[in-house]
Amino acid sequence: MREGVTVAGHRLTGRTRAGEAGVWTDAVSPGGRPSGVLRFDPAAAARARERLVATVADDLRLQRGGAAGLLPVVDLVAARDEVWLITGRAMPALDELLRRNGGHLDAGSVAAVLLETAQTLASVHAAGLTHGAFGAGTVVVTEDGAALLAERGLVAALRGEHVPPERDVTAWVTLARQLAAGQMNGPEADLLHRAITAATVHGLAAARDTLLAGREGLPPGFMTRDRLARASRDFLGPVPGPVPVSGPGSAPVSAAASVPVVPAAGEAVTLLDFPSDLPSDVPSDLPPGADDDVMMRFGPGVPTETPSRTTAAQIWRSGRTSAVTQARPPAAPPRRRRRTTAWAGTVLLAILVAAVILWLRQPPAVEVAVSGVDVKVAKKTVRCDGTADFVGVVTTNGGAGTIRYLWIRSDVRTRQEKEQRVSSGDTSVHLPLHWNVTGPGSFKGSATLRVLSPTTTGKPIQDTASFTYKC
Incomplete structure (x- = not known):
């Protein structure tokens, strides 16, 4: 993308890098804050749009739960055949x-x-x-x-x-x-x-x-x-300045209205259904002191004919942490309200009864049970200061639950029991073990994966693999 174009109001600054999921570009939000825009490959994004939405929604839930350490997500937007993820500043890697x-x-x-x-x-x-x-x-x-x-x-x-x-x-x-x-x-x-x-x-x-x-x-x-921190600041250089906004007494102007737009992008719309309790670190796109009733530019710098009055649009553009208050319809007369309440209560009772019947008819969930263990080692001979990579393949009945197991190494007497959560439908679980060996000499080492429970026989199941170290 060219420097100066906008994506959902975020002005690209021209500095890009290739990521694992697409191409990153440094940007400036409508409020003047540094941001990052990740452009997905259009063909891949078209096939995976629902999965992308679910993944980004999971990140937003982590943010709301107070999880630290993830690059903050601002929005996931689409215009025609293209999808962009908008985040906090994404450079340097x-x-x-x-x-x-x-x-x-x-x-x-x-x-x-x-x-x-x-x-x-x-x-x-x-x-x-x-x-x-x-x-x-x-x-x-x-x-x-x-x-x-x-x-x-x-x-x-x-x-x-x-x-x-x-x-x-x-x-x-x-x-x-x-x-x-x-x-x-x-x-x-x-x-x-x-x-x-x-x-x-x-x-x-x-x-x-x-x-x-x-x-x-x-x-x-x-x-x-x-x-x-010093290395990061030296790499980033000065933070791009904010986009000018309208001054006191002048007509309201969108922060992205004075810069070019992506010619083929069309009007960008959010793919996320934002809840009312957005994370506090999602930046607001409104300049300080801006009037709440100004026309919102819903798209990459393209003005609309009418203000965006939907809750989703205003939350997306303003970054508010609560839904926009809308006018309430006049209260119904008391007699009508009583009839409506009684009818709603009857419907709710019918739904609850149907739900209980469906729940009682459902078959009980299958608990996981292990039927076999197969341990393999990647290399039979490990050279100086190498690593023996073991993998234990655990075969199950496809049920859900927790597997209790432990790895037993021939050179270690202490043993630590571990647990692995298994989802319903998974009939094969991989449990790895990496054994680092250093120093001169030679010996034969073995590792045993022992599954303690639950097993189909009720007794522990295990398998062993060995390697030779030569240095």
């Missing part, structure tokens, strides 16, 4: 900072990024969601050094695939190894490697706790992210 700094960041910045992304991913997983495309290109760094996740769930929505949480954990470990590779030997490097091992064995919450426990050994400014 972590991979851009790495390229500018020769592929390396200081130990404190690396630890801050890994700590915050591990916490955010753990929170997303706790909400029953996943990211699906986590990496250096989907982590953005704000001007105060905070690491936020962008494009959560969008790639999976475009492809129509289900992404298990384990894929996010593996992606986090891959990024952590990449960032840790640039650190010299010392307490900082040792802490990063311990966090990687904790994530591999016990999950992201354990990695977060490991980094927090070792923060005293990190350079000053780690918790305040001083160097990361």
